[in-house]
Amino acid sequence: MKKILLIGLCLVNLYSCKEEPKKEALAVTDNKAFDSILNNYYEESLKLYPLNATFQGDSRYNDILPNNLTDEFRASEKEFYANYKQKITIIKDEALTPSQQMSKEILLWECDRNLERLTFREDLHPIDQMWTMQLMMGQLASGGSSQPFKTVQDYKNWLLRLNAYVNWLETAELKMKEGISLGNVLPTSLIKKVTPQLLEMTNPNIEEHLFYSPIKIFPETFSTEEKEQLKGYYISMIKEKIIPSYQKLYDFMNTEYLAAGRNTSGIEGIPNGKEYYNYSIKLYTTTDMTADEIHQLGLNEVARIGTEMEKVKKEVGFEGDLKSFFDYVRNKKELMPFTSPEQVIANFNKIHARMKPQVDKLFGKQPKTPFEVRRTEAFREASASAEYNPGSIDGTRPGIFYVPIPDVKAYNMYSDEDLFLHEAIPGHHFQISLTQENEDLPKFRKTLWYSAYGEGWALYTESLGKELGLYADPYQYFGMLGAEMHRAIRLVVDTGLHAKGWTREQAIQYSLDNEAESEASITSEIERYMANPGQALSYKIGQLKIRELRATAEKELGAKFDIREFHNQVLETGCVPLALLEKKITAWIATEK
Structure with a gap:
């Protein structure tokens, strides 16, 4: 010993x-x-x-x-x-x-x-419209995200963090200037999406400013003196540091940086862009697949899913071609029934209630972490996609499904059942929360994120809708096919943009030709792929692997196959590279046999 x-x-x-x-x-x-x-x-x-x-x-x-x-x-x-x-x-x-x-x-x-x-040199493009620090800090500044505002010290902690953030903003401008000199800059179309976000943060009306939000949610336990003191600190921070920093960055990005923006859409347009995309493919798919292999896989999947869509089109009695059916679905008034954002949120809660009785049949282990549906914050809503933010590891902060509703009257609900399965239950909320709650995992694995596994799982769960009592409406089932088509298209357009010289406009048109999303939504998506090369590949690659593993288990185990145990096996180890997941499931199948 x-x-x-x-x-x-x-x-x-x-x-x-x-x-x-x-x-x-x-x-x-x-x-x-x-x-x-x-x-x-x-x-x-x-x-x-x-x-x-x-x-x-x-x-x-x-x-x-x-x-x-x-x-x-x-x-x-x-x-x-x-x-x-x-x-x-x-x-x-x-x-x-x-x-x-x-x-x-x-x-x-x-x-x-x-x-x-x-x-x-990722440091040379520190800001984009979708993924970067200024958006994360905006979320935290809202007072409704992960940065706590429960004690006086919490309020002071945020001020200290904001001081450091002001320095970050200054460095971001310096790095972008260096990027200009090295030919490593954002595409012009993305710069045009960032500048309005920055401009919004220059609002001189302090009490309407996003960064003033924590002052509006003071705990009742704070004394009048504490409230007045903190209010003064926050007004000073916003007026003297936040607004001037954003104004300076906006002025730079809207003039000098915009003028230097590149015309190419893909990452190959920057120095070492091809090598960076190869790295990104490996990072996001956790495989050794090439861009050409993924592109062809995408084309095959688009063709397969298109055949399934034709069946739905026939079922609802639409007589035009599939592209016309896309337009029909996009603009069908009956699928845009909402008059207030609250109605959209309520509809997601109804979906949750409808599927709850069936969840136990497919999932033995379910998370304890609470869950909520919320509207995406206004400052980022125009360019945001629906997303899930994990709850805290201790379960005190719920998992949150954020839904952007920039124009409620144009909000089309045809894919809401599918979207709930993916972003919420049993998609991201189950997968992430069960991982965080698993006491057998070392701490570093509880918060790991591999897109191929995490997004692959969420896309896989979309196919469970009928087993969960959903998709009775053919339009909602079409929404599921549309979401899967969306991810298949991503394989084509992401590799097209970053490895085959496609333009932003080519990618938008390919998407319009093959799915029912609106042009505004598709444009936002294509620009998302432009900002983060490779991430869009992870969904379909991961989903296909999990489907493959389920099919193998069903075939090998026959009557012994237990869907609840299969799901447990996939989920219990948390996020892992796909090769490790396959190794684990293969060993489980052998043990069960």
Whole structure:
């Protein structure tokens, strides 16, 4: 026992104990040292990325916002990942339990992908209309997101974080100027989508400003003196720092940066763009597929789903071609019945109530984390897609399904059942919450996100609608087919944009020709893919893999196949690269047989 303890200490210190030979050290069966490495990785990662801690409900770093655009920060990231890669590479699989072996493979993947990321100049395009820091900070500033505003110290923490954010905004402008000199800039069409977002933050009416929102939700426990003091601090911050910073950035992006915007739509238009897209494919699909393979797969899936759509068109008695049916569905007034955003939210809650009785038949393990449907905040609603924000790990903050409703009278409900399955239950809410609640997983795995798995799972759950008592209306079933078609189209247009020289307009037209979304919605989607190359590939690649694994399990196990247990097997390990998921399900099938 003493010898094992000594070896464990050596593991923690990278086997620095010279008197113990490496081979003998690696034979340790205790494994607590490996768990310690995983825990240290998690804790250090929260210090490195304090916003992640905030979103997880960990308040220790709520006053901190590192400037992730600086060379110093990128160097610290490189050192962090290289250090942990070295630590775990030394440990042989024989020294670990099967669960720990999976953790090792996942952590190696994390280190490798991040080290590869740091070879590219992502810092030169720090702002886009969809994914970047200014949008995240706007969400937090609303007072209804992950940044807490329950104590006086919470309010002061946000002010400290805002001071750091002002520095970030200044650095963002400097980096974009460097990007201009190196020919590494955003497409012009994306710049035009960012500038209105910035301009909105220059509103001189302080009490209407987004960053004033926390002052409107003071807890009743605050004294009058505390409220007045904090109000003064926030007015000063907004008036003297936030508004001037946004105004300066807007002036730059609306003039000098806009003039330098590139005409190309795909990432190949920047230096090392082809290499960056290859990295992005691997990052988001967790596979070694090529752009050409994915493009062809997309074309095949578009053709297959189109055949299914023809059946629905025939069922409802529409006599025109499929493209005409898309227009018919887009503009059918009966599918746009709402007159207030509250009605849209209420409809999603009705969908939830209707499917609840069937959920137990498909899912044994279900999350305890509460769940809500909310309208997307006004400041980002115009360019936002429906999305899910996870609840906190301790369950005190609910998972939230955000729905953008920029024009309620034009809101078409034909895909709402499908959308709820994907973004909420049993899609992202089940998958993410069950992972966070799983006490058997090391902490770093509870908050990992691999799009191929996470988005693949959510897209897979869309196909469960009939089993859950939904899709009785052919238009709602068409909505499911439309959503799957949407993800198949993504395989075509994302690779088209970033690997085959497609223009923004070509990608928009291809989408219009093959799905029923509005032109405004499609345009927003195409610009989303332009801003984040490769992410759009993850949904269909992941879904097809999970479908393939289910089909294999059903065939191999026959009468022994239990859909509840299959879903449990897919969900219990949390987000993993697809190759590891396939390895796990294959082993489960063998055990069941």
